Amino acid sequence: MPNTTLELLLARNRNYAVRLSKNDSEYFSRHTAGQSPRCLWIGCADSRVPVDIMLQSSPGELFVLRNVANQVLAHDDGMMSGIEYALNSLQVETVIICGHTQCGGVDFAGVMAITPGHNFQETPLHRQIKPLSQMLLKHIQRYPALRQLPQDHLSRLFVEANVRQQIKQLQQTALFQAVSQKRQVEIYGCVYDLKTGIVDVLTDDENEVPG
Ligand SMILES: [Zn+2]
Structure with missing residues:
Protein backbone atom coordinates (compact mmCIF):
# COMPACT_ATOMS: atom_id res chain seq x y z
CA MET A 1 0.00 0.00 0.00
CA GLY A 34 34.49 11.31 8.45
CA GLN A 35 33.06 14.07 10.59
CA SER A 36 34.63 16.75 12.73
CA PRO A 37 31.82 18.98 14.00
CA ARG A 38 32.81 21.81 16.35
CA CYS A 39 29.48 21.97 18.12
CA LEU A 40 27.18 19.64 20.01
CA TRP A 41 23.59 20.84 19.81
CA ILE A 42 21.12 19.53 22.37
CA GLY A 43 17.59 20.56 21.51
CA CYS A 44 13.94 19.64 21.68
CA ALA A 45 12.41 17.15 19.27
CA ASP A 46 9.64 19.64 18.39
CA SER A 47 9.00 19.59 14.63
CA ARG A 48 8.88 23.40 14.53
CA VAL A 49 12.52 23.75 15.52
CA PRO A 50 14.42 22.95 12.30
CA VAL A 51 17.98 23.06 13.55
CA ASP A 52 19.94 22.88 10.30
CA ILE A 53 17.56 25.29 8.55
CA MET A 54 17.43 27.94 11.26
CA LEU A 55 21.21 27.88 11.76
CA GLN A 56 21.94 27.52 8.05
CA SER A 57 24.40 24.79 8.92
CA SER A 58 25.96 22.37 6.48
CA PRO A 59 26.42 18.61 6.88
CA GLY A 60 29.26 17.91 9.28
CA GLU A 61 28.95 21.17 11.25
CA LEU A 62 26.64 20.17 14.09
CA PHE A 63 26.34 16.99 16.12
CA VAL A 64 22.66 17.05 17.04
CA LEU A 65 20.86 15.32 19.92
CA ARG A 66 17.17 15.92 20.40
CA ASN A 67 14.53 14.66 22.77
CA VAL A 68 11.35 15.96 24.36
CA ALA A 69 12.16 19.25 26.13
CA ASN A 70 15.94 18.89 25.59
CA GLN A 71 16.53 16.85 28.73
CA VAL A 72 20.04 15.89 29.85
CA LEU A 73 19.50 13.10 32.36
CA ALA A 74 22.48 11.15 33.65
CA HIS A 75 20.55 7.85 33.53
CA ASP A 76 19.39 8.37 29.92
CA ASP A 77 21.83 6.32 27.87
CA GLY A 78 20.27 7.56 24.63
CA MET A 79 21.30 11.13 25.41
CA MET A 80 24.45 10.37 27.39
CA SER A 81 25.92 8.06 24.74
CA GLY A 82 25.60 10.86 22.19
CA ILE A 83 27.25 13.34 24.56
CA GLU A 84 30.04 10.84 25.27
CA TYR A 85 30.69 10.38 21.58
CA ALA A 86 30.62 14.11 20.87
CA LEU A 87 32.98 15.00 23.72
CA ASN A 88 35.35 12.04 23.76
CA SER A 89 35.53 10.93 20.15
CA LEU A 90 34.66 14.02 18.15
CA GLN A 91 36.34 16.39 20.64
CA VAL A 92 33.58 18.94 20.31
CA GLU A 93 34.54 22.29 21.89
CA THR A 94 31.15 23.99 22.14
CA VAL A 95 27.90 22.65 23.57
CA ILE A 96 24.63 24.48 22.98
CA ILE A 97 21.55 23.46 24.92
CA CYS A 98 18.61 25.12 23.24
CA GLY A 99 15.03 25.24 24.41
CA HIS A 100 12.22 26.93 22.53
CA THR A 101 9.09 28.93 23.20
CA GLN A 102 5.78 27.09 23.44
CA CYS A 103 7.57 23.84 24.28
CA GLY A 104 4.95 21.15 24.88
CA GLY A 105 7.30 19.11 27.06
CA VAL A 106 8.12 22.05 29.33
CA ASP A 107 4.44 23.05 29.46
CA PHE A 108 3.57 19.50 30.50
CA ALA A 109 6.20 19.66 33.25
CA GLY A 110 4.72 23.00 34.30
CA VAL A 111 1.22 21.49 34.56
CA MET A 112 2.64 18.64 36.63
CA ALA A 113 4.39 21.17 38.89
CA ILE A 114 1.34 23.38 39.37
CA THR A 115 -0.97 20.44 40.09
CA PRO A 116 1.31 18.19 42.20
CA GLY A 117 -1.59 16.30 43.73
CA HIS A 118 -2.81 15.10 40.37
CA ASN A 119 -2.22 11.43 39.74
CA PHE A 120 -0.48 11.49 36.34
CA GLN A 121 -0.26 8.20 34.54
CA GLU A 122 3.22 6.68 34.70
CA THR A 123 4.50 6.65 31.11
CA PRO A 124 7.92 7.10 29.47
CA LEU A 125 7.06 10.75 28.79
CA HIS A 126 6.00 11.26 32.39
CA ARG A 127 9.22 9.69 33.69
CA GLN A 128 11.32 11.80 31.34
CA ILE A 129 9.68 15.05 32.37
CA LYS A 130 9.22 14.35 36.09
CA PRO A 131 12.64 15.68 37.25
CA LEU A 132 11.94 18.91 35.38
CA SER A 133 8.49 19.23 36.95
CA GLN A 134 10.05 18.74 40.39
CA MET A 135 12.54 21.51 39.69
CA LEU A 136 9.75 23.82 38.47
CA LEU A 137 7.71 23.01 41.56
CA LYS A 138 10.60 24.18 43.77
CA HIS A 139 10.79 27.33 41.64
CA ILE A 140 7.08 28.02 42.19
CA GLN A 141 7.31 27.31 45.91
CA ARG A 142 10.19 29.75 46.19
CA TYR A 143 8.41 32.42 44.14
CA PRO A 144 4.64 31.96 44.66
CA ALA A 145 3.92 35.13 42.64
CA LEU A 146 4.86 33.13 39.53
CA ARG A 147 1.38 31.60 39.62
CA GLN A 148 -0.12 35.02 38.85
CA LEU A 149 1.88 35.53 35.66
CA PRO A 150 0.17 35.27 32.26
CA GLN A 151 0.53 31.78 30.86
CA ASP A 152 2.85 32.69 28.01
CA HIS A 153 5.16 34.61 30.35
CA LEU A 154 5.30 31.74 32.81
CA SER A 155 5.86 29.28 29.98
CA ARG A 156 8.85 31.31 28.73
CA LEU A 157 10.32 31.48 32.24
CA PHE A 158 9.97 27.73 32.58
CA VAL A 159 11.66 27.20 29.22
CA GLU A 160 14.62 29.30 30.37
CA ALA A 161 14.74 27.62 33.78
CA ASN A 162 14.74 24.27 32.03
CA VAL A 163 17.71 25.18 29.84
CA ARG A 164 19.68 26.35 32.89
CA GLN A 165 18.79 23.18 34.73
CA GLN A 166 19.96 20.99 31.85
CA ILE A 167 23.27 22.87 31.75
CA LYS A 168 23.74 22.17 35.45
CA GLN A 169 22.88 18.51 34.98
CA LEU A 170 25.36 18.19 32.14
CA GLN A 171 28.08 19.89 34.18
CA GLN A 172 27.43 17.51 37.07
CA THR A 173 27.88 14.33 35.04
CA ALA A 174 31.06 12.35 35.63
CA LEU A 175 31.55 12.33 31.88
CA PHE A 176 31.59 16.12 31.55
CA GLN A 177 33.71 16.62 34.65
CA ALA A 178 36.32 14.18 33.35
CA VAL A 179 36.46 15.98 30.00
CA SER A 180 36.66 19.39 31.71
CA GLN A 181 39.80 18.33 33.55
CA LYS A 182 41.54 17.69 30.24
CA ARG A 183 40.34 20.59 28.07
CA GLN A 184 37.96 23.51 27.93
CA VAL A 185 34.43 22.92 26.72
CA GLU A 186 32.07 25.89 26.52
CA ILE A 187 28.38 25.36 27.29
CA TYR A 188 25.78 27.90 26.21
CA GLY A 189 22.08 27.99 26.98
CA CYS A 190 19.78 29.34 24.29
CA VAL A 191 16.11 29.74 23.51
CA TYR A 192 14.64 29.64 20.02
CA ASP A 193 11.56 31.83 19.58
CA LEU A 194 8.99 30.20 17.34
CA LYS A 195 7.38 33.57 16.60
CA THR A 196 10.53 35.28 15.31
CA GLY A 197 12.92 32.50 14.30
CA ILE A 198 15.59 34.09 16.52
CA VAL A 199 17.91 32.12 18.84
CA ASP A 200 18.86 34.12 21.94
CA VAL A 201 21.67 33.22 24.34
CA LEU A 202 20.76 33.17 28.02
CA THR A 203 23.01 35.19 30.29
CA ASP A 204 24.64 33.64 33.35
CA ASP A 205 23.11 35.72 36.09
CA GLU A 206 19.39 35.14 35.56
CA ASN A 207 19.32 31.85 37.38
CA GLU A 208 17.12 32.93 40.26
CA VAL A 209 15.18 35.76 38.64
CA PRO A 210 11.51 34.94 39.05
CA GLY A 211 10.34 37.16 36.19
ZN1 LIG B 1 9.82 21.43 22.93
Missing part, protein backbone atom coordinates in the same frame (compact mmCIF):
# COMPACT_ATOMS: atom_id res chain seq x y z
CA PRO A 2 1.56 3.35 -0.98
CA ASN A 3 2.24 5.73 1.86
CA THR A 4 1.76 9.27 0.61
CA THR A 5 3.74 10.80 3.46
CA LEU A 6 6.74 8.61 2.68
CA GLU A 7 6.36 9.17 -1.07
CA LEU A 8 6.37 12.93 -0.62
CA LEU A 9 9.44 12.81 1.58
CA LEU A 10 11.32 10.52 -0.82
CA ALA A 11 10.46 12.74 -3.78
CA ARG A 12 11.90 15.74 -1.90
CA ASN A 13 14.97 13.70 -1.01
CA ARG A 14 15.62 12.83 -4.65
CA ASN A 15 15.30 16.49 -5.59
CA TYR A 16 17.74 17.41 -2.84
CA ALA A 17 20.32 14.83 -3.92
CA VAL A 18 20.08 15.77 -7.59
CA ARG A 19 20.13 19.53 -7.01
CA LEU A 20 23.20 19.51 -4.76
CA SER A 21 25.12 17.04 -6.93
CA LYS A 22 24.40 19.13 -10.00
CA ASN A 23 25.88 22.24 -8.37
CA ASP A 24 28.84 20.43 -6.84
CA SER A 25 29.68 16.90 -7.98
CA GLU A 26 31.87 16.28 -4.87
CA TYR A 27 29.27 17.52 -2.39
CA PHE A 28 28.31 14.14 -0.97
CA SER A 29 31.60 12.28 -1.45
CA ARG A 30 33.39 14.93 0.63
CA HIS A 31 31.47 13.80 3.69
CA THR A 32 32.36 10.14 3.45
CA ALA A 33 35.85 10.57 4.96
Whole structure:
Protein backbone atom coordinates (compact mmCIF):
# COMPACT_ATOMS: atom_id res chain seq x y z
CA MET A 1 0.00 0.00 0.00
CA PRO A 2 1.56 3.35 -0.98
CA ASN A 3 2.24 5.73 1.86
CA THR A 4 1.76 9.27 0.61
CA THR A 5 3.74 10.80 3.46
CA LEU A 6 6.74 8.61 2.68
CA GLU A 7 6.36 9.17 -1.07
CA LEU A 8 6.37 12.93 -0.62
CA LEU A 9 9.44 12.81 1.58
CA LEU A 10 11.32 10.52 -0.82
CA ALA A 11 10.46 12.74 -3.78
CA ARG A 12 11.90 15.74 -1.90
CA ASN A 13 14.97 13.70 -1.01
CA ARG A 14 15.62 12.83 -4.65
CA ASN A 15 15.30 16.49 -5.59
CA TYR A 16 17.74 17.41 -2.84
CA ALA A 17 20.32 14.83 -3.92
CA VAL A 18 20.08 15.77 -7.59
CA ARG A 19 20.13 19.53 -7.01
CA LEU A 20 23.20 19.51 -4.76
CA SER A 21 25.12 17.04 -6.93
CA LYS A 22 24.40 19.13 -10.00
CA ASN A 23 25.88 22.24 -8.37
CA ASP A 24 28.84 20.43 -6.84
CA SER A 25 29.68 16.90 -7.98
CA GLU A 26 31.87 16.28 -4.87
CA TYR A 27 29.27 17.52 -2.39
CA PHE A 28 28.31 14.14 -0.97
CA SER A 29 31.60 12.28 -1.45
CA ARG A 30 33.39 14.93 0.63
CA HIS A 31 31.47 13.80 3.69
CA THR A 32 32.36 10.14 3.45
CA ALA A 33 35.85 10.57 4.96
CA GLY A 34 34.49 11.31 8.45
CA GLN A 35 33.06 14.07 10.59
CA SER A 36 34.63 16.75 12.73
CA PRO A 37 31.82 18.98 14.00
CA ARG A 38 32.81 21.81 16.35
CA CYS A 39 29.48 21.97 18.12
CA LEU A 40 27.18 19.64 20.01
CA TRP A 41 23.59 20.84 19.81
CA ILE A 42 21.12 19.53 22.37
CA GLY A 43 17.59 20.56 21.51
CA CYS A 44 13.94 19.64 21.68
CA ALA A 45 12.41 17.15 19.27
CA ASP A 46 9.64 19.64 18.39
CA SER A 47 9.00 19.59 14.63
CA ARG A 48 8.88 23.40 14.53
CA VAL A 49 12.52 23.75 15.52
CA PRO A 50 14.42 22.95 12.30
CA VAL A 51 17.98 23.06 13.55
CA ASP A 52 19.94 22.88 10.30
CA ILE A 53 17.56 25.29 8.55
CA MET A 54 17.43 27.94 11.26
CA LEU A 55 21.21 27.88 11.76
CA GLN A 56 21.94 27.52 8.05
CA SER A 57 24.40 24.79 8.92
CA SER A 58 25.96 22.37 6.48
CA PRO A 59 26.42 18.61 6.88
CA GLY A 60 29.26 17.91 9.28
CA GLU A 61 28.95 21.17 11.25
CA LEU A 62 26.64 20.17 14.09
CA PHE A 63 26.34 16.99 16.12
CA VAL A 64 22.66 17.05 17.04
CA LEU A 65 20.86 15.32 19.92
CA ARG A 66 17.17 15.92 20.40
CA ASN A 67 14.53 14.66 22.77
CA VAL A 68 11.35 15.96 24.36
CA ALA A 69 12.16 19.25 26.13
CA ASN A 70 15.94 18.89 25.59
CA GLN A 71 16.53 16.85 28.73
CA VAL A 72 20.04 15.89 29.85
CA LEU A 73 19.50 13.10 32.36
CA ALA A 74 22.48 11.15 33.65
CA HIS A 75 20.55 7.85 33.53
CA ASP A 76 19.39 8.37 29.92
CA ASP A 77 21.83 6.32 27.87
CA GLY A 78 20.27 7.56 24.63
CA MET A 79 21.30 11.13 25.41
CA MET A 80 24.45 10.37 27.39
CA SER A 81 25.92 8.06 24.74
CA GLY A 82 25.60 10.86 22.19
CA ILE A 83 27.25 13.34 24.56
CA GLU A 84 30.04 10.84 25.27
CA TYR A 85 30.69 10.38 21.58
CA ALA A 86 30.62 14.11 20.87
CA LEU A 87 32.98 15.00 23.72
CA ASN A 88 35.35 12.04 23.76
CA SER A 89 35.53 10.93 20.15
CA LEU A 90 34.66 14.02 18.15
CA GLN A 91 36.34 16.39 20.64
CA VAL A 92 33.58 18.94 20.31
CA GLU A 93 34.54 22.29 21.89
CA THR A 94 31.15 23.99 22.14
CA VAL A 95 27.90 22.65 23.57
CA ILE A 96 24.63 24.48 22.98
CA ILE A 97 21.55 23.46 24.92
CA CYS A 98 18.61 25.12 23.24
CA GLY A 99 15.03 25.24 24.41
CA HIS A 100 12.22 26.93 22.53
CA THR A 101 9.09 28.93 23.20
CA GLN A 102 5.78 27.09 23.44
CA CYS A 103 7.57 23.84 24.28
CA GLY A 104 4.95 21.15 24.88
CA GLY A 105 7.30 19.11 27.06
CA VAL A 106 8.12 22.05 29.33
CA ASP A 107 4.44 23.05 29.46
CA PHE A 108 3.57 19.50 30.50
CA ALA A 109 6.20 19.66 33.25
CA GLY A 110 4.72 23.00 34.30
CA VAL A 111 1.22 21.49 34.56
CA MET A 112 2.64 18.64 36.63
CA ALA A 113 4.39 21.17 38.89
CA ILE A 114 1.34 23.38 39.37
CA THR A 115 -0.97 20.44 40.09
CA PRO A 116 1.31 18.19 42.20
CA GLY A 117 -1.59 16.30 43.73
CA HIS A 118 -2.81 15.10 40.37
CA ASN A 119 -2.22 11.43 39.74
CA PHE A 120 -0.48 11.49 36.34
CA GLN A 121 -0.26 8.20 34.54
CA GLU A 122 3.22 6.68 34.70
CA THR A 123 4.50 6.65 31.11
CA PRO A 124 7.92 7.10 29.47
CA LEU A 125 7.06 10.75 28.79
CA HIS A 126 6.00 11.26 32.39
CA ARG A 127 9.22 9.69 33.69
CA GLN A 128 11.32 11.80 31.34
CA ILE A 129 9.68 15.05 32.37
CA LYS A 130 9.22 14.35 36.09
CA PRO A 131 12.64 15.68 37.25
CA LEU A 132 11.94 18.91 35.38
CA SER A 133 8.49 19.23 36.95
CA GLN A 134 10.05 18.74 40.39
CA MET A 135 12.54 21.51 39.69
CA LEU A 136 9.75 23.82 38.47
CA LEU A 137 7.71 23.01 41.56
CA LYS A 138 10.60 24.18 43.77
CA HIS A 139 10.79 27.33 41.64
CA ILE A 140 7.08 28.02 42.19
CA GLN A 141 7.31 27.31 45.91
CA ARG A 142 10.19 29.75 46.19
CA TYR A 143 8.41 32.42 44.14
CA PRO A 144 4.64 31.96 44.66
CA ALA A 145 3.92 35.13 42.64
CA LEU A 146 4.86 33.13 39.53
CA ARG A 147 1.38 31.60 39.62
CA GLN A 148 -0.12 35.02 38.85
CA LEU A 149 1.88 35.53 35.66
CA PRO A 150 0.17 35.27 32.26
CA GLN A 151 0.53 31.78 30.86
CA ASP A 152 2.85 32.69 28.01
CA HIS A 153 5.16 34.61 30.35
CA LEU A 154 5.30 31.74 32.81
CA SER A 155 5.86 29.28 29.98
CA ARG A 156 8.85 31.31 28.73
CA LEU A 157 10.32 31.48 32.24
CA PHE A 158 9.97 27.73 32.58
CA VAL A 159 11.66 27.20 29.22
CA GLU A 160 14.62 29.30 30.37
CA ALA A 161 14.74 27.62 33.78
CA ASN A 162 14.74 24.27 32.03
CA VAL A 163 17.71 25.18 29.84
CA ARG A 164 19.68 26.35 32.89
CA GLN A 165 18.79 23.18 34.73
CA GLN A 166 19.96 20.99 31.85
CA ILE A 167 23.27 22.87 31.75
CA LYS A 168 23.74 22.17 35.45
CA GLN A 169 22.88 18.51 34.98
CA LEU A 170 25.36 18.19 32.14
CA GLN A 171 28.08 19.89 34.18
CA GLN A 172 27.43 17.51 37.07
CA THR A 173 27.88 14.33 35.04
CA ALA A 174 31.06 12.35 35.63
CA LEU A 175 31.55 12.33 31.88
CA PHE A 176 31.59 16.12 31.55
CA GLN A 177 33.71 16.62 34.65
CA ALA A 178 36.32 14.18 33.35
CA VAL A 179 36.46 15.98 30.00
CA SER A 180 36.66 19.39 31.71
CA GLN A 181 39.80 18.33 33.55
CA LYS A 182 41.54 17.69 30.24
CA ARG A 183 40.34 20.59 28.07
CA GLN A 184 37.96 23.51 27.93
CA VAL A 185 34.43 22.92 26.72
CA GLU A 186 32.07 25.89 26.52
CA ILE A 187 28.38 25.36 27.29
CA TYR A 188 25.78 27.90 26.21
CA GLY A 189 22.08 27.99 26.98
CA CYS A 190 19.78 29.34 24.29
CA VAL A 191 16.11 29.74 23.51
CA TYR A 192 14.64 29.64 20.02
CA ASP A 193 11.56 31.83 19.58
CA LEU A 194 8.99 30.20 17.34
CA LYS A 195 7.38 33.57 16.60
CA THR A 196 10.53 35.28 15.31
CA GLY A 197 12.92 32.50 14.30
CA ILE A 198 15.59 34.09 16.52
CA VAL A 199 17.91 32.12 18.84
CA ASP A 200 18.86 34.12 21.94
CA VAL A 201 21.67 33.22 24.34
CA LEU A 202 20.76 33.17 28.02
CA THR A 203 23.01 35.19 30.29
CA ASP A 204 24.64 33.64 33.35
CA ASP A 205 23.11 35.72 36.09
CA GLU A 206 19.39 35.14 35.56
CA ASN A 207 19.32 31.85 37.38
CA GLU A 208 17.12 32.93 40.26
CA VAL A 209 15.18 35.76 38.64
CA PRO A 210 11.51 34.94 39.05
CA GLY A 211 10.34 37.16 36.19
ZN1 LIG B 1 9.82 21.43 22.93
